[in-house]
Amino acid sequence: MNNVAHPTVGATEELRRLAESLAPGCWPTADDTALVECGRRLRGIGDELRDLADVVDALRRDHDGSGRFHDGLIHALTQVTSDVDGMRSVADRFAVFAESLDTFALATVDARSEMTVLASIADRDRLAGSVADALGDDSARVSAASAGRYALSAAGDEYTERAGDAGHSAVPWDNAVHSDNAVLRDESEQRTDSTPPAATSGMMTAGGFAGLGAMGVAAGGALQGVGAVGGRSSGPDIDPAWLIERAALLQTSLPSPFSEWMRVAIGVGTDADGGQVRVVATSDPQPYQRPGFAIAHNELLAGDGGPPEYAIVAEMARAGLTPVIVASAMTMPQGIASVLVAEGVEVASPPSPRT
Secondary structure: OOOOOOOOHHHHHHHHHHHHHHOOOOOOOOOHHHHHHHHHHHHHHHHHHHHHHHHHHHHHHHHOOOOHHHHHHHHHHOOOOOOHHHHHHHHHHHHHHHHHHHHHHHHHHHHHHHHHHHHHHHHHHHHHHHHHHHOOOOHHHHHHHHHHHHHHHHHHHHHHHHHHHHHHOOOOOOHHHHHHHHHHHHHHHHHHHOOOOOOOHHHOOOOOOHHHOHHHHHHHHHHHOOOOOOOEOOOOOOOHHHHHHHHHHHHHHOOOOHHHOOOEEEEEEEOOOOOEEEEEEEOOOOOOOOOOOOOOOOEEEEOOOOOHHHHHHHHHHHHOOEEEEEEEOOOOOHHHHHHHHHOOOEEEOOOOOOO
16 A cells, blocks of 8 residues: 555646646635545534533533522523423534535545546546657547547536435434434435446446547547448438437336436447437446346447446447437436537436426
């Protein structure tokens, strides 16, 4: 562990700038040290509140609730909380909030480390692409930038999701709702037991972009439209509304409990001859066809544990297709849609319920 080489401060700053140039806004800016310190202080305040509640309890037992000191202390405390039990409830809430801060800090550290690795790989491929460009071939440079943008954006989406989960875990709860939350946690654990471990979306696993290695040639190939593949769809035109309906139909065909967490998307790409190929993807770690999930004979199946939209593009890269449009059964996350649009891929999904 001590032999691991870590980037210097200057190198990390350079990688941060590279990551921001490829995927603006992806780099975590939260101060994880301050978050941990804040959590530590909250825990300290909570511990002091519990100790004070114990003192007040002891005074009430020793003096039978009488005495000016006791009465004055109780009056002062009720300005902060309702009673001694309220003090302990506030202390519990501080502990929950502190845990949330620690979770957010850990997510920040993990995301920053992951993006540092991704930016390092992208920088390596960028330099290799520059050499190829100097020799008259600029495709490698374009491919490296595209692959880096996809991977960093995926890592940024994952960080956003983890940060959101950390914030939602800080919802105050008291004894009246504690049992309800216990039931919810039990249901969540049961769902987790049936959920296969997802791969890190930012790494574009299962050969999505070959870990960004080899200058991201596979991803670049899809975006440049080289090669050919069978399995063409019958219609020459692409209907975004039909694709959304098709994705929704596939989404509803997923068996329980996978339908509770798995997302479905469908995309259309073209081969070198202009033929259309449909690719269906789920957020399953592997392109596994679940019972009841019936894709058509002319549809390819993909899945690498990350967002299904990215899995579609990765599959098209392996098949030598040029992605044209990607549609999802649910509202497509803005970060994913922005990356696809930036690469010239049309997107289609149902509107957000909040809009």
